[in-house]
Amino acid sequence: MAIEAPETIRVQLGGRSYDVLVGAGLLDEFASHAEGFLKSYGSRPVPIVADTNARKHHGARIEASLHNAGYRAVWYDVASGEASKSWANLEKLTDWMLGLGITRSDHVFALGGGVVGDLVGFACSILKRGCGFVQLPTTLLSQVDSSVGGKTAINTSAGKNMIGAFHQPSLVLADTTSLETLPDREMRAGFAEVIKYGLLGDAGFFNWLEAHGRSVLARETEELTYAIATSIRAKARIVAEDERETSGVRALLNLGHTFGHALEAETGFSDRLLHGEAVALGMVLAARFSARRGEISGQDASRAAIAIGACGLPAEIAELGLSCGGDTLVDHMRHDKKMEGSGTLPFLLLKGLGEAYMARDVELSDVAEFLDEELA
Ligand SMILES: NC(=O)c1ccc[n+]([C@@H]2O[C@H](COP(=O)([O-])OP(=O)(O)OC[C@H]3O[C@@H](n4cnc5c(N)ncnc54)[C@H](O)[C@@H]3O)[C@@H](O)[C@H]2O)c1
Numbered sequence: 240m241a242i243e244a245p246e247t248i249r250v251q252l253g254g255r256s257y258d259v260l261v262g263a264g265l266l267d268e269f270a271s272h273a274e275g276f277l278k279s280y281g282s283r284p285v286p287i288v289a290d291t292n293a294r295k296h297h298g299a300r301i302e303a304s305l306h307n308a309g310y311r312a313v314w315y316d317v318a319s320g321e322a323s324k325s326w327a328n329l330e331k332l333t334d335w336m337l338g339l340g341i342t343r344s345d346h347v348f349a350l351g352g353g354v355v356g357d358l359v360g361f362a363c364s365i366l367k368r369g370c371g372f373v374q375l376p377t378t379l380l381s382q383v384d385s386s387v388g389g390k391t392a393i394n395t396s397a398g399k400n401m402i403g404a405f406h407q408p409s410l411v412l413a414d415t416t417s418l419e420t421l422p423d424r425e426m427r428a429g430f431a432e433v434i435k436y437g438l439l440g441d442a443g444f445f446n447w448l449e450a451h452g453r454s455v456l457a458r459e460t461e462e463l464t465y466a467i468a469t470s471i472r473a474k475a476r477i478v479a480e481d482e483r484e485t486s487g488v489r490a491l492l493n494l495g496h497t498f499g500h501a502l503e504a505e506t507g508f509s510d511r512l513l514h515g516e517a518v519a520l521g522m523v524l525a526a527r528f529s530a531r532r533g534e535i536s537g538q539d540a541s542r543a544a545i546a547i548g549a550c551g552l553p554a555e556i557a558e559l560g561l562s563c564g565g566d567t568l569v570d571h572m573r574h575d576k577k578m579e580g581s582g583t584l585p586f587l588l589l590k591g592l593g594e595a596y597m598a599r600d601v602e603l604s605d606v607a608e609f610l611d612e613e614l615a
Pocket of ligand 1: 290291292293296319320321324351352353354355357377378379380381384385386387388389390391392399400417418419420421422425514
């Protein structure tokens with residue numbers, strides 16, 4: 240296959256800066272792109288932690304590239320699914336890494352979606368007080384969102400991502416061809432995060448997605464690469480400005496997440512509603528709630544809903560067939576990580592399509608009333 244030069248996006252974080260490469264066939268050229276992070280292994284095997292599906296479809300490409308460069312891989316398989324982000328798995332994985340004698344100057348490779356990326360990133364943040372890692376994201380969500388920015392975590396009985404650390408990768412290789420094997424539903428779920436970048440800060444990108452969303456979902460190379468690279472550029476800018484979510488800028492990335500999280504909780508964090516689907520519906524609700532507060536027009540709120548629905552993502556809460564009322568969903572919100580000690584829950588709302596802001600004056604009783612109307 241003729242491989243075009245990848246796009247390189249630099250995440251500017253001083254001494255922790257790194258490149259994100261986006262392009263077709265990066266996994267086939269894995270050893271050359273990752274060369275600087277392979278050298279420390281010498282004749283030792285290169286550790287790759289992989290989602291079982293990602294390895295099944297793409298592992299051989301990495302093996303071949305390593306082999307040609309004189310390296311060999313040693314694999315750690317992670318079962319597909321959110322349950323793998325657990326204490327038990329973290330312990331097994333870190334034991335495996337220690338058993339291999341991985342040092343602080345080594346890099347561990349994470350092949351798969353956000354589950355593997357979050358788990359490996361966290362394991363590497365604590366292994367001997369921190370070793371390096373490289374993200375090889377194979378889902379759309381992980382390419383445009385979770386592999387960039389250094390948030391790592393596992394889940395506990397108290398909730399998702401409750402234990403974690405900020406630990407930046409040293410390199411991210413987003414191979415667009417890896418998405419060819421991704422199930423369509425996962426592709427759409429990741430696409431919700433792409434739309435999010437348009438809605439939160441880039442009206443031009445939102446307009447472009449309205450026109451080209453279907454081509455992106457069909458994995459047409461040019462449109463897919465443009466959508467991924469534009470999303471990563473947006474995330475890289477935000478992370479460079481607010482690496483640890485302290486100034487409020489990075490919090491903009493949570494657009495749709497407060498409503499979405501409540502819907503995920505109500506549907507039991509199950510396959511009934513994938514995270515990206517919840518974010519999609521959450522963005523529609525955030526847009527409609529913004530319109531209700533008079534901050535955007537009803538027409539703009541409809542445009543957001545139409546763009547989301549046109550891609551096969553849920554845009555109406557009624558589609559979920561929930562039997563609860565608005566109060567129940569608001570109760571889930573009270574357990575949101577973003578809930579402040581004062582009882583305020585900051586909401587990401589819209590001042591325009593392409594302009595999100597954080598509202599701190601939202602009364603949860605208004606949200607419950609609004610959700611009752613949406614559920615009716
Ligand atoms: N760290 C962050 O900033 C951040 C941001 C957003 C989400 N997340 C986390 O990301 C996780 C969700 O990530 P995800 O949506 O990538 O889900 P995922 O990792 O569970 O992958 C989704 C599914 O796709 C399969 N898969 C992966 N690559 C494939 C491929 N190329 N071909 C075929 N199947 C493939 C997996 O086996 C899995 O069944 C959640 O745990 C969430 O908390 C983290």
